Amino acid sequence: MSIPVPQDFNKVLYQTLAEADPEVQQIIDNETYRQFSGLELIASENLTSLATMQANGSILTNKYSEGLPGARYYGGNEYVDQLERLTQKRALEAFDLDPNVWGVNVQPYSGSTANFAAFTALIQPQDRVMGLGLPDGGHLTHGYYTAKKKITASSIYFQSLPYQVKKDTGYIDYELLRTNANLFKPRLLVCGGSAYPRDWDYKLLYEIAQSQGAYLLCDMAHVSGLVAAKELNNPFEYCDVVTTTTHKTLRGPRAGLIFFRKDRESDIEARVNAAVFPACQGGPHNNTIAGVAVALKQVIDPAFKQYAAQVRANAQALAKKLGSYNYHLQTEGTENHLILWDLRPIGLTGSKIEKICELAHITLNKNAVSGDTSAVVPGGIRIGTGALTSRSMYEKDMEVVGEFLHRAVEIAGVLQKEAGSKLLKDFVAKATTGDGEGRKLIEQLKADVKDFATKFPLPGVPDTSVIKAPAN
Known part of the structure; x- marks a missing residue:
């Protein structure tokens, strides 16, 4: 025999999140879509399992x-x-x-x-x-x-x-x-x-x-x-x-x-x-x-060993792809899950590449590299393959990701010329509200990233068909 839900001031305790707070539910739904439609390359992030989420929300x-x-x-x-x-x-x-x-x-x-x-x-x-x-x-x-x-x-x-x-x-x-x-x-x-x-x-x-x-x-x-x-x-x-x-x-x-x-x-x-x-x-x-x-x-579980080996293989494959464009990587590669990319030789900062990638739904972070004098405007970016590997991506997929990152660098060069300044605020203005070639290239990269990313499942979501884009 079930006990009826109280109809007094405690009624809210029995509502679902969507019923009790649709605003927060919408934010969560939007974040789910962001993760599904983009590429998470932040080395300190990963995508945890459905079972882990259920325990954590217990x-x-x-x-x-x-x-x-x-x-x-x-x-x-x-x-x-x-x-x-x-x-x-x-x-x-x-x-x-x-x-x-x-x-x-x-x-x-x-x-x-x-x-x-x-x-x-x-x-x-x-x-x-x-x-x-x-x-x-x-x-x-x-x-x-x-x-x-x-x-x-x-x-x-x-x-x-x-x-x-x-x-x-x-x-x-x-x-x-x-x-x-x-x-x-x-x-x-x-x-x-x-x-x-x-x-x-x-x-x-x-x-x-x-x-x-x-x-x-x-x-x-x-x-x-x-x-x-x-x-x-x-x-x-x-x-x-x-x-x-x-x-x-x-x-x-x-x-x-x-x-x-x-x-x-x-x-x-x-x-x-x-x-x-x-x-x-x-x-x-x-x-x-x-x-x-x-x-x-x-x-x-033995499956995790396979996952960890693939994380390293993917990082090395991505490093090799970036190296094929003659970019400078700290230590000239990697033997773990991350890549530290020094942008100073090509006259860019980590802040600018981070911003372009974010606009194109590629998430990574600006990062200091050896010799930097400012952590606020660092000369590099940090890339990790943990999350992409959790989405069942392999070396061949890192080839595509490396090409996306190369396009982001090329777009940065276009925007820097359009801005006529090396100041980050001028660069961002051109990237977000400008009417030049740079902004058009970002939109095309964003569309290509979305088309690629949505081909892969998102951990924690058994049925990705229910993931919807934000209404706005």
Whole structure:
């Protein structure tokens, strides 16, 4: 016998989203169409599964669960405890880790939160940190600052000295890193990046860290899916702590994980757990942890290994296509999921190519390249193949994507001439409201991109025929 829906002030609690808030439903529908009709090339994005979305949007969003499994500050967490323990188990299985050696905290809200919690667990305020510099492919949370400003918490609360890539090759300068570590004496050495297209020498990094009595932390957020599939070197062989997001090549919802090695320091588990809660955040988002659990189960499936291998193959195919046009790529290619394209030799900025691509429904991001002096007007763009591979694209399809990107560069040259100025505002004006050849070329590229992209299914949408273009 079903219980009737109440007809009082609680009636709204039983409505669908379309009934309760058609405005938000329309925005979601529009975003669905944007993803379906365009090409997602942002290296830090992916397209997660229908099952992951369903878990992430589940009734678990109702439950508060500060603390750890078996030691919560609220009651009613028996099923949340089961979920969190299952997620921990799957996280260790996904990376083939011995639970006697490694533990994991699955509560961080994001990769940035995971990183700061890890810093909090390992070192003290004003201790010294070395991470790859942002213009050289590192991440903001690895201690980035400018001459005028400390940008993130990692540079505000700790003393930071970045290491760099070699100017001629784009590869990390490990010998200079060793020399500077001898001078700076870091307490924490951070490896991993957000725009570095090569693998890492974890053994050498461990030796450098050991020579200074420093911890070695790997932020594998970008490449964690490739690490799980054994497509790249394994940071767990050498690192003390490994952090990651769960939404990039791992293809889950937006969250973070902290793995910690238990066989080197007996109290590391307690320190990491206390750093996550209560030091850096409140109660975990149980609905998101459920989504992470589902995604990790998919990572363990052999099909994911095929996916990860294809991500790398697609990135290399796209790099080869761009190279055929004689464009300059950082490190002259890639061995992971991303490409860093230096536009400075052809007199363009990342901001201009990003804008043209966005108008043509190609989503990528401007990005600093080694030698840049401004992160606001960087000289490059970053491209990733995780999302396109999730749409079942292969090397032959990367040929088409590479041609689209080449056309975007040619259009930029036309618009720059039409604008008669190198200022971004003049360039954008011509691209969006101009009546010249440049704007017509953008419209044609947009139509071609749409025709190509809509031939591929969109993860999370079982029937793409129901996806409709926005009314406007």
